[in-house]
Amino acid sequence: MSPTVVSAPGKVLIAGGYLVLDPVYEGVVVATSARFYTVVLPSAEPGIIVRAPQFEGASWTYAVDDTGRVSQSSGDGANKFVQSALETTFRVVAELKGADALPRALKITIAGDNDFYSQRSQLDKGGLSRTRANLAQLPPFNAPGGPLRDVHKTGLGSSAALTTSLVCALLEHTGTAEPHSALAHRAAQRAHCAAQGKLGSGFDVAAAVFGSMRYRRFDPAAVPLDDSIAELAPRLGESAPGWNEQTGAFGLPPRTRIMLADVDAGSDTPSLVGKVLKWRTAAPEESTKLWTRLSQANSELADVLLALASSAAQDPASYDAAIEHAAAISQSDWLQSGVVERLARVRELMSDIRSMMRAMGEAAQVPIEPPEQQRLLDACVALQGVIGGGVPGAGGYDAIWVLVLEPVSAPERAAALVEELWLGWKEVDASPLLASESVERGARVEDLDAVRGLRDVL
Numbered sequence: 535m536s537p538t539v540v541s542a543p544g545k546v547l548i549a550g551g552y553l554v555l556d557p558v559y560e561g562v563v564v565a566t567s568a569r570f571y572t573v574v575l576p577s578a579e580p581g582i583i584v585r586a587p588q589f590e591g592a593s594w595t596y597a598v599d600d601t602g603r604v605s606q607s608s609g610d611g612a613n614k615f616v617q618s619a620l621e622t623t624f625r626v627v628a629e630l631k632g633a634d635a636l637p638r639a640l641k642i643t644i645a646g647d648n649d650f651y652s653q654r655s656q657l658d659k660g661g662l663s664r665t666r667a668n669l670a671q672l673p674p675f676n677a678p679g680g681p682l683r684d685v686h687k688t689g690l691g692s693s694a695a696l697t698t699s700l701v702c703a704l705l706e707h708t709g710t711a712e713p714h715s716a717l718a719h720r721a722a723q724r725a726h727c728a729a730q731g732k733l734g735s736g737f738d739v740a741a742a743v744f745g746s747m748r749y750r751r752f753d754p755a756a757v758p759l760d761d762s763i764a765e766l767a768p769r770l771g772e773s774a775p776g777w778n779e780q781t782g783a784f785g786l787p788p789r790t791r792i793m794l795a796d797v798d799a800g801s802d803t804p805s806l807v808g809k810v811l812k813w814r815t816a817a818p819e820e821s822t823k824l825w826t827r828l829s830q831a832n833s834e835l836a837d838v839l840l841a842l843a844s845s846a847a848q849d850p851a852s853y854d855a856a857i858e859h860a861a862a863i864s865q866s867d868w869l870q871s872g873v874v875e876r877l878a879r880v881r882e883l884m885s886d887i888r889s890m891m892r893a894m895g896e897a898a899q900v901p902i903e904p905p906e907q908q909r910l911l912d913a914c915v916a917l918q919g920v921i922g923g924g925v926p927g928a929g930g931y932d933a934i935w936v937l938v939l940e941p942v943s944a945p946e947r948a949a950a951l952v953e954e955l956w957l958g959w960k961e962v963d964a965s966p967l968l969a970s971e972s973v974e975r976g977a978r979v980e981d982l983d984a985v986r987g988l989r990d991v992l
């Protein structure tokens with residue numbers, strides 16, 4: 535029997551951190567070319583064996599009962615995300631297709647693209663500088679060294695991408711639902727929330743299932759978390775109540791590229807969300823004012839980026855010429871007509887959003903865009919061909935993103951300037967990641983041999 539392989543992308547929330555926890559406000563999320571892969575193979579040995587071959591000792595074996603409930607029979611500690619994905623999916627399979635449809639002997643392999651884990655020490659060990667070219671030389675699904683609990687994550691949402699690829703692969707393997715179905719999305723949300731023990735906005739799982747999007751959250755009461763609930767499927771199916779998230783098409787405009795850096799500022803990002811929400815409650819007037827302005831800027835940013843994409847679709851030649859022109863002149867001269875003016879507006883909005891996020895950080899007394907990140911981002915956006923940037927998601931010390939132009943005549947020019955700046959930056963250590971936006975939307979079924987290096991880790 536041929537293996538079932540399903541992949542799901544990571545994410546970067548470029549606008550809407552914190553606000554997206556409230557259904558009144560939307561978030562803008564870019565799915566990344568970095569993906570998690572789940573490979574499901576029938577096995578001769580009884581039990582559901584799950585392995586993460588990139589990590590030492592990362593193997594867990596489970597037994598499934600007739601209702602789809604799962605218990606771990608052996609393995610290296612517990613992996614909440616894996617167990618929750620298995621149990622949520624198997625319960626749904628048992629309810630919809632009967633106990634006979636439940637697989638009892640499987641070998642499952644989970645592998646994440648290198649960008650999900652910091653490769654600094656791997657590069658350092660080989661005496662290689664932290665360039666994108668050197669990253670591209672590392673073997674696919676490289677082992678970052680050591681066990682999973684010691685791994686240094688890069689913030690692309692490993693748990694959401696892993697949970698989504700595993701849930702979708704099992705639904706596909708059992709013929710229960712396709713990766714883009716409402717059931718797959720809801721099952722992945724439920725599995726992820728149950729493992730996290732908290733209800734975030736769900737934008738990370740939504741992007742893992744559907745790809746880049748504008749996203750407004752669902753009612754938290756929709757998620758059937760209570761373990762005593764007898765039937766999950768009716769609460770996760772097409773007509774289940776409360777799943778009122780709103781998603782809208784989104785994609786970055788052609789001839790632009792998102793670049794990501796894994797930042798090691800030596801300071802741990804404390805838990806920011808709790809403090810921001812506390813400030814939101816304590817200062818309702820001030821925070822509503824700021825959130826309203828931020829939300830307008832976030833939504834306009836999505837609108838203008840989409841308008842740029844439509845200009846490109848309508849008249850590709852003029853669009854390419856405008857990008858060429860914009861990349862050749864200083865950003866302060868972008869205020870002209872059409873495409874270039876829209877780029878100027880994008881730049882202005884990204885800068886406004888940053889200053890409002892900093893204001894929120896100051897008000898809530900948390901480092902959303904701390905001064906170290908501010909200086910680094912200011913230097914990036916001053917480079918020729920850079921449109922703008924920011925701190926992803928909740929912000930903190932761990933990462934930044936920037937959007938650069940890729941004109942046909944010199945697609946690498948701006949990216950190379952950014953990379954050079956990062957490599958020479960002294961105050962904090964900024965290492966580029968390889969990922970850009972995923973062009974394949976969301977979760978998808980893959981052909982094992984079309985994914986470089988995947989067969990080698992089975």
Ligand SMILES: Nc1ncnc2c1ncn2[C@@H]1O[C@H](COP(=O)(O)OP(=O)(O)OP(=O)(O)O)[C@@H](O)[C@H]1O
Pocket residue numbers: 585586588613614615616644645646650682687688689690691692693694696
């Ligand atoms: N390759 C893998 N195989 C199995 N489980 C994994 C793998 N990678 C990550 N995980 C699971 O995901 C957990 C990390 O999730 P956590 O919610 O802490 O981070 P995250 O917010 O998803 O991370 P980030 O956004 O930084 O990538 C790990 O503890 C582990 O359970």
Ligand SMILES: C[C@@](O)(CCOP(=O)(O)O)CC(=O)O
Pocket residue numbers: 547550551552553554555689733734735736737807926927928929
């Ligand atoms: C603060 C918040 O809005 C974003 C967190 O995003 P990230 O994990 O920092 O990418 C929380 C959420 O949406 O779940």
